[in-house]
Amino acid sequence: xxxxxxxxxxxxxxxxxxxxxxxxxxxxxxxxxxxxxxxxxxxxxxxxxxxxxxxxxxxxxxxxxxxxxxxxxxxxxxxxxxxxxxxxxxxxxxxxxxxxxxxxxxxxxxxxxxxxxxxxxxxxxxxxxxxxxxxxxxxxxxxxxxxxxxxxxxxxxxxxxxxxxxxxxxxxxxxxxxxxxxxxxxxxxxxxxxxxxxxxxxxxxxxxxxxxxxxxxxxxxxx
Amino acid sequence: xxxxxxxxxxxxxxxxxxxxxxxxxxxxxxxxxxxxxxxxxxxxxxxxxxxxxxxxxxxxxxxxxxxxxxxxxxxxxxxxxxxxxxxxxxxxxxxxxxxxxxxxxxxxxxxxxxxxxxxxxxxxxxxxxxxxxxxxxxxxxxxxxxxxxxxxxxxxxxxxxxxxxxxxxxxxxxxxxxxxxxxxxxxxxxxxxxxxxxxxxxxxxxxxxxxxxxxxxxxxxxxxx
Numbered sequence: 001x002x003x004x005x006x007x008x009x010x011x012x013x014x015x016x017x018x019x020x021x022x023x024x025x026x027x028x029x030x031x032x033x034x035x036x037x038x039x040x041x042x043x044x045x046x047x048x049x050x051x052x053x054x055x056x057x058x059x060x061x062x063x064x065x066x067x068x069x070x071x072x073x074x075x076x077x078x079x080x081x082x083x084x085x086x087x088x089x090x091x092x093x094x095x096x097x098x099x100x101x102x103x104x105x106x107x108x109x110x111x112x113x114x115x116x117x118x119x120x121x122x123x124x125x126x127x128x129x130x131x132x133x134x135x136x137x138x139x140x141x142x143x144x145x146x147x148x149x150x151x152x153x154x155x156x157x158x159x160x161x162x163x164x165x166x167x168x169x170x171x172x173x174x175x176x177x178x179x180x181x182x183x184x185x186x187x188x189x190x191x192x193x194x195x196x197x198x199x200x201x202x203x204x205x206x207x208x209x210x211x212x213x214x215x216x217x218x219x220x221x222x223x
Numbered sequence: 224x225x226x227x228x229x230x231x232x233x234x235x236x237x238x239x240x241x242x243x244x245x246x247x248x249x250x251x252x253x254x255x256x257x258x259x260x261x262x263x264x265x266x267x268x269x270x271x272x273x274x275x276x277x278x279x280x281x282x283x284x285x286x287x288x289x290x291x292x293x294x295x296x297x298x299x300x301x302x303x304x305x306x307x308x309x310x311x312x313x314x315x316x317x318x319x320x321x322x323x324x325x326x327x328x329x330x331x332x333x334x335x336x337x338x339x340x341x342x343x344x345x346x347x348x349x350x351x352x353x354x355x356x357x358x359x360x361x362x363x364x365x366x367x368x369x370x371x372x373x374x375x376x377x378x379x380x381x382x383x384x385x386x387x388x389x390x391x392x393x394x395x396x397x398x399x400x401x402x403x404x405x406x407x408x409x410x411x412x413x414x415x416x417x418x419x420x421x422x423x424x425x426x427x428x429x430x431x432x433x434x435x436x437x438x439x440x441x442x443x444x445x446x447x448x
Contacts, residue, residue, distance in 0.1 A: 030351065060242075064235050068242050075246040079253045086260035090268050094346070151352070159365040169352035 004124050008131030015139035015181075016188050020107040024099050025140060026177035032156045035144030036137065037092045038099060041080050043133025045103050049073045050117040050129035057118045069113045070104070077103045108132060139184075147171045147180050273302060273314045275378060276332030276341035280304035280311055291439040293317065294402070299435035301443060310335050313443065315432035316345070322424040324348030327358070329428035331387075337436045338391040342384045342429065347421075354421035357383045357414075383422060386413055387429045392437035403430045 014020050021042075028038040052072050060068045081100045084093050103109065112132055117125040148154050150171040153161040170176045196202065266285065273284055287303040300316040313333040320326050325348060332341035344358035360379040390398050397411075403426050404410025405419070414422030436443060 056242075061230050061235055061238060063230065064239055067239060071239075071242050071246050075249055078250055082253055082257045082261070086257040086264060090264065154363075157364060159363050162365040162367055167352070169350075172351045 001124065001127060004127040005131035005134075008128065008133070008135040009138060010135070012132075013135040013139055014108045014132055015136060015143075016184060018108070018111070020111055021136065022181075024102060024106060025143065026174055026181065028096060028099055029140055029143040029147055029177060029180075030151070030172045031148040031154075032141055032144035033092065034095045035140035037088070037096050039133070039137025039140045041084065041096070041100060042103055042106060042108070042136055043130065044080055045073065045076045046109055046112060046133045046136075047126055047129035048076045049109055049113060050125040051122055052076075053113045053117040054120060054122045054125035065118065066110075066114070069110060069118075073109050073113065074104045077101060108136060143177070143180055143184065146184075147176055150176070150180070272330045272343065272345050273304075276330050276343060277302075277304045277314050278306075278311050278332075278340075280306050282306075284314070289443075291435045291443070293431040294434035294438055295431060297431050297435075299431055301436065301439075303443075312340065313337075313436065315436060317428045317431035317435065319424050319427040319431065321420070321427060322347055322349055323354050323418075323420045324350070327421075327424045327428060329425070329432070331429065331432045333391075333432070333436055336391065337393060337433065337440065338389055339387050339429065339433065340389075341378065342387050342425075343378065344384070344425065344428075347424075349418070349421045349424075353415075354418045357381075357418050357421040357425050360384065383413060383415055383425060387425075390429075390433070392433050402434075 008014065012018055015022075015025050024038055024042070029035045049069070049072050053069055056068070056072075077100065080103070084096070084100060112128060116128045120128070145155055148157070148171075149160075150166070150168050152168075152172075153159055153164065153166045171180065270285065277284075282303075282305040284302050284304060288300055289303075290298050290300050293299050297317065297319075302314040302316075303310060304312045304314065312335060315331045315333055316328065317331065318326055318328040326346075327344060327349070328346040330343050330345045331339055334340050343360060347354070347358045349355055349358055360381045362379045390396055392400050394400075399411070403412060405412050405414045405422060405426060407414065407419070408423075410426070412422070412426045414426075
């Protein structure tokens, strides 16, 4: 049981390992409060939709399961949207406004519905949803903190390097998001490789994150 | 999951209908219960903005809202603030669509004579760090002043927005009574280097507001009585 929860946080972290939901990841992590808001909203949707989908998994005909899942997910996203409009601080809603409806098409939510909730019981699905959501939120907040710090030396919009000033706006824009995400992935690969070497295993970085599938360097040579 | 074969298309359609109906019912319920808080939150947002640009007032501002046309034909909402039955100022909500990120909305406090007393940008999507130098009034929070209390009586300064304060379309104003422009375009207003478009938008909003006030002065002043 506990493993279902922990799984999403490190081993199958949606952003850093599964590489799902890149659009909100890059778009909302320009500062930590926004990243936290997005993460929590997604966690809520993930947990609720996982529970409902797991509950109806035995009565949904296989042929139309995807449309059914999408309807469930879209319903919860709309609920989150309405609740945030009503009760969230307006600064958070203003910043996240256009990304909340996009949770519907966030691959993590449908991915977990199809890969986990449609095959497991309600309780385990809830734990999986919460775990994945926490992993997503954690990854987003770490990215947000790093980008925010590089942009202006702030953490959660509070400046921590007071006598000095940084004004590195690249990091608050989309390219900075890609750069920082790349650094995170590189760090994660280094960590996993070191760990594997210590334990005497051979560690290959994930297929789509290393040189094996990319032939840019060899294009010239092949000619 | 039930067996994929032998399920007729009618049943599939029916099932999807049921799912959608349940979802719709749930949504209708939530939309119903949140309708009031959402309206309240939106009103509070407008009201908070108005409160920051106007001096102390005691009338129901939202009811005094009237829409006028500016010199360019754009809609400008004007609110009348009164205290003890006397007009203490007007708030003008104007917008331009020529910002770097499209629509920019501004809220201006006007004195009873039509001079700008306060100017904030209430909604925009300008480039963070560049265009936002024009639009944002923000005090940087640091770990050292975390504990100190915020001074709410005065808006944080913003040189670009503050330069419009005190100007109007009245005779004798040092700014000419034609569409205001940036200095580099032959006007009077300063701009932020690298954020000319945002600066231009801020200038445009100020112009919309004062020109709407000037054009409809008689009516606005009558409404204040």
